Amino acid sequence: LESLDVERLREDFPILERELDGKPLVYLDNAATTQTADPVVDAMSDYYRRYNANVHRGIHHLSQEASIAYEEAHDRVAEFVGASGGREEMIFTKNTTESENLVAYAWGMRELGPGDEVVLTEMEHHASLVTWQQIAERTGADCTYIQIDETGRLDMDHARECITDDTAMVSAVHVSNTLGTVNPVSELVDIAHDHDALAFIDGAQAVPNRPVDVEAIDADFYAFSGHKMAGPTGIGCLYGKAHLLEEMEPYLYGGGMIRKVTFEESTWGDVPWKFEPGTPPIAEAVGLHAAVDYLEEIGMDRIRDHEEELAEYAYERLAAEGDIEIYGPEPGPDRSGLVGFNLESVHAHDLASIMNDHAVAIRAGDHCTQPLHDRLGVAASARASFYLYNTREEVDALVDAIDSARQLFA
Numbered sequence: 001l002e003s004l005d006v007e008r009l010r011e012d013f014p015i016l017e018r019e020l021d022g023k024p025l026v027y028l029d030n031a032a033t034t035q036t037a038d039p040v041v042d043a044m045s046d047y048y049r050r051y052n053a054n055v056h057r058g059i060h061h062l063s064q065e066a067s068i069a070y071e072e073a074h075d076r077v078a079e080f081v082g083a084s085g086g087r088e089e090m091i092f093t094k095n096t097t098e099s100e101n102l103v104a105y106a107w108g109m110r111e112l113g114p115g116d117e118v119v120l121t122e123m124e125h126h127a128s129l130v131t132w133q134q135i136a137e138r139t140g141a142d143c144t145y146i147q148i149d150e151t152g153r154l155d156m157d158h159a160r161e162c163i164t165d166d167t168a169m170v171s172a173v174h175v176s177n178t179l180g181t182v183n184p185v186s187e188l189v190d191i192a193h194d195h196d197a198l199a200f201i202d203g204a205q206a207v208p209n210r211p212v213d214v215e216a217i218d219a220d221f222y223a224f225s226g227h228k229m230a231g232p233t234g235i236g237c238l239y240g241k242a243h244l245l246e247e248m249e250p251y252l253y254g255g256g257m258i259r260k261v262t263f264e265e266s267t268w269g270d271v272p273w274k275f276e277p278g279t280p281p282i283a284e285a286v287g288l289h290a291a292v293d294y295l296e297e298i299g300m301d302r303i304r305d306h307e308e309e310l311a312e313y314a315y316e317r318l319a320a321e322g323d324i325e326i327y328g329p330e331p332g333p334d335r336s337g338l339v340g341f342n343l344e345s346v347h348a349h350d351l352a353s354i355m356n357d358h359a360v361a362i363r364a365g366d367h368c369t370q371p372l373h374d375r376l377g378v379a380a381s382a383r384a385s386f387y388l389y390n391t392r393e394e395v396d397a398l399v400d401a402i403d404s405a406r407q408l409f410a
């Protein structure tokens with residue numbers, strides 16, 4: 001594959017030209033949120049300037065245009081992740097977290113009961129872990145967790161022990177936002193299906209960075225966020241198999257999601273609208289459509305290769321230091337473009353703060369995976385995460401900034 005013309009791509013992200021205190025910004029917090037591509041901002045601005053109106057097919061011209069754009073965005077995003085059902089399999093939410101909650105409430109509250117098990121992994125983000133914990137508590141179901149091994153991969157033997165005929169739902173993260181592990185999700189889905197359980201895959205860290213085909217994975221539900229894929233905040237996605245979404249009851253109610261309402265009762269509109277009550281994120285959907293066009297034109301396999309190359313370079317440079325503990329698998333096909341680590345002598349928060357003095361933006365904390373950090377035996381970790389516009393020079397800047405931190409604390 002031809003590598004990315006990063007210098008050219010960086011022109012699409014003017015924020016990257018910023019200098020902080022005279023130092024060029026080095027943005028390595030992409031797992032939290034990526035920068036927004038100019039074509040995305042342009043598409044949203046065009047919507048607000050030319051055809052801003054509420055959707056649900058008002059009679060007037062602007063509403064027609066906005067409705068068509070909003071509906072087509074569903075089809076385009078569905079196509080991007082390999083969902084052949086188009087809009088009938090693609091619900092727009094606020095973010096991955098809301099997508100998780102939608103399934104947990106709409107499906108879980110009705111389907112789960114005492115004796116049922118929800119199987120998660122030890123590397124779940126709080127978005128799924130806390131949500132399923134709560135639903136389990138309310139329904140009398142139990143949560144169990146597939147362990148990770150010492151390399152930061154899932155213990156698949158343990159997965160086969162955890163997933164049984166009592167399992168109703170397997171909820172697993174596709175790519176860990178803390179370890180960078182790329183999980184064998186289609187294998188997990190197969191095990192779930194062997195036991196007549198459903199599988200929910202959290203793809204928040206996968207869809208932005210690699211080709212994803214929800215049908216090849218055979219996931220029943222698959223969630224991701226616009227703001228982690230060069231798109232806008234305020235929009236998330238939930239893919240679901242058409243027959244499941246058809247059968248599911250909504251959990252949020254209001255306008256735009258109904259078919260017929262009387263003083264006594266109401267019936268629901270078609271999927272996805274029955275899960276999208278109220279005025280939806282219209283400009284954001286237009287922006288996400290543009291983001292998907294943008295990413296696809298670059299090529300998801302090239303984006304993946306670029307990020308993996310950077311992560312491997314970062315991994316090697318950090319591993320060579322001797323006083324840095326790196327979490328997750330060694331570079332390879334089951335490791336994504338982020339590196340979580342700790343410097344022996346410096347707390348992750350202090351490290352991030354000193355990096356900030358060098359205009360290097362990384363994240364420090366528990367990354368919404370507190371139980372995983374307990375498992376790793378640390379309270380916090382530092383994380384550098386890469387995207388299509390990052391360079392090897394920025395990895396060097398990261399290592400230099402770590403060096404200054406080490407000297408400061410020596």
Ligand code: PMP
Pocket residue numbers: 031032095096097098125127173175176177202204205225236368
């Ligand atoms: N799951 C994973 C793996 C994530 O990395 C994140 C974002 N940190 C989320 C879920 C939640 O995404 P959002 O904040 O967009 O809901």
